[in-house]
Amino acid sequence: MMAGIVHEVEKYELLQQVQQEAAQAAKELVIEAHLHKGQIVVVGCSTSEVVGRKVGSWSTPEVGQAIFDGLNSVFAPLGIYIAAQCCEHLNRALIVDYDAVPGAEIVNVMPQPKAGSSFATAAYNSFRHPVALEEIKADAGLDIGGTLIGMHLKKVAVPVRLEQKHIGEAILLAARVRPKFIGGERAIYSESLKDGYPEF
Secondary structure, rough: OOHHHHHHHHHHHHHHHHHHHHHHHHHHHHHOOOEEEEEEEEEEEOOHHOOOOOOOHHHHHOHHHHHHHHHHHHHHHHEEOOOOOHHHHOOOOOOEEHHOOOOOOOOOOOOOOEOHHHHHHHHHOOOOEEEEEOOEOOEEEEEOOOOOOOEEEOEEEEEEEEOOOOOEEEEEEEEEEEEOOOOOOOOOOHHHHHHOOOOO
């Protein structure tokens, strides 16, 4: 009986920890990437890596939900959308709220913890109008556990060094984007665009 109570306490503490770490990462990314209302952050998350296991081997729905809740607690009030990247079993499709991508070409799939990822499943179950897309061009990204999100970022992707370097046991990498510099050596560039996309 005591062992079961201890296990439940440890589980609760882990869920609280990863939710807080996710929220902290989101806060830092908002500042460093100059994110604003209407922009999209692509998030790839291996809950297996978060709990210290090999990617794809230990999908943990409660952890996926806790991380989603932590990120969404920061992004949603700012009007910033999450695009949850599914795992390779769904070809890294994305789950997003339809309000973020009106008119986009949607595909028909519902993620599950072992066919899509626990994080994408949490997003699907949390969004008001969840839809799946095969691709997106996001404004920033968080890669939790080496899930490879680069294919879903706008050009040009730029690494962002966060103080929050892990969520649970998983390595956390972040990115923002900036417009391409074009025109060659005689071109003059806008200083206001060097750090990202402006708010109009």
